[in-house]
Amino acid sequence: MVSNTMRLADQISEAILEGDFPPGTRLDESGLAARFGLSRTPIREALAEVCARGLAERRPYRGVEVVSPDPDVLLDRFEALAEIEALCASLAAGRAQMADLLALEDLVHRMEDAGPDEYRQMNFDLHDRICRMARNAELARVADDLRLRLAAVRRAQLGHADRRQRSMREHRALVAAICDRDAVRAASLMRAHLRAGAQEVLSMARETAQPASSATS
Amino acid sequence: MVSNTMRLADQISEAILEGDFPPGTRLDESGLAARFGLSRTPIREALAEVCARGLAERRPYRGVEVVSPDPDVLLDRFEALAEIEALCASLAAGRAQMADLLALEDLVHRMEDAGPDEYRQMNFDLHDRICRMARNAELARVADDLRLRLAAVRRAQLGHADRRQRSMREHRALVAAICDRDAVRAASLMRAHLRAGAQEVLSMARETAQPASSATS
C-alpha cells in the first residue's frame, strides 16, 4: 500500500532531520544511488517527494539542496502552527468525545515520568491527538505538515529539564480547558504554549548560529 | 527558474481542473507521453507533482488516478479554508499597511462591473491578497494549497448572478471591517462568507451527483 518511493523519501527525510545532511548540503543523485544500492531513477523520485515535503529544494540543473532555515520563514511557520493548533484546540473543546478526553488525560498523566525519547514521542502524540480531536482531517493534515517543516529545528530543543517542567504545566492546563469544554481558554493556552516553545527554539537557534554577524542582506 | 516538470504539472493540473480528466480517470504515462510528445520519464515526474498537489493519487503498480471528491473530505476542506482565511482576515486587520487597504478597496470597487472571467480572477485575487496581508507567508501558502485542492469543485460554482450579488455584499462588509481594523468582525465575516460559498458549492455538487443513493457505507 505504501510505495517504495515513499519509504525511500522517509529514509532521506529522516537522515536530513537527524542532521546527517546539514542545511545547504547538495543531495546528488549518484551518491545517494550508491548509498542505497539503487539506480538514479528511484532516488530521483524520492528526492522529488522530499522537496514536496519542504525539506529540500530543487534548482533546475543544479540539483537538490537541503533547505537552510531562514529565520523569517521559521517565525512565520511557528506562528502559523500556533494559530492552527489553537484553532484545533478550540474546535476540540467543542467536539471531542468522552473517550478522547479520557485518553488525553491518561496521556498527560503518563508523560510525567517518561524518558526523554518517550516524552518527545508522547509530546508529539499529544498535539497530534488534539488536532485530530477537532474532527477535521484537513486541519490535522496542515498541522502535521507544518510540524514536519519545523522538525529539523525542533530536534535541537530536546533535553532542557526546566523547559519540560514548564511545558508539562502548560499541557495540564490545556487539557483541563479542553475537558472543561472551554474553547476560548483552550485556544489561548495552546497559542501561548506553542509561542513559548517557539521562543525557546528560536533563541537557541540564534545563539548556536553565527554569534556576531554583520551581513548586509 | 521554473522547471520543465512544474510546467508539465501545471498543464496536467489545469486539464484536471478544467474537467478534461474527470475524477476516477486513470492517467496512464504512455498516453500522456504521446499527447505531450515526450517520453514517459518527465511525464512520470510531473504526475508525482500532481499527486503531491492532491489532485491525483498514485497506487503502486496501478497507476495514478484523478481523485474523486469525497463529500466528507470536501466538508473538512471547506471548513479548514474558512477558518484559516478567517484567521488571516483577523491578522490582516491588525497588520495591513495603508497601501494594502487602498488596493483592497480599489479591487472591490473594480469587481462591481467585471465580466464573469474577470470576476472569478478578481475574487481569487481578493482572497489571496487578504491572506498575504496577514504578513505570514506560511498561512498564505496553506490557504493557497487548500484553495487548489478545492478548485475542481469550485469551478462548477461560477455564474449564478444572485450568488454574486450576495458575495459582493459580503466582500464589501469584509473589506470595511479590515479597513476599520476590526479583527473579530473581519474574522467573523470571512468565516460566514466562505461558509456560504461552501454551502452553495456542496448543494450544487449534491444535486448534480447521484440524486438518490442508498449506499450503506
Added chain:
DNA sequence: TTTCCTTGGATTGCATACAGCCACATTATA
C-alpha cells in the same frame, strides 16, 4: 452454473545510456 486457477496483455517500476547544462579551473589579455 459457479468457483478457482491459469495465462495473456498491458502498465508500472527500475536500470542504463545519452544529451544538455552548469560550475570550476585553466589560460590569455589588459
Added chain:
DNA sequence: TATAATGTGGCTGTATGCAATCCAAGGAAA
C-alpha cells in the same frame, strides 16, 4: 595582478529497454 574568455568534468534531464506486477479473460473442476 586582475579580469575575461574558454575548455573540461560532472551533474542533471530525458529517452529507451527490461523486469515485476496487476487485471481481465478463458478454461477446468466441483
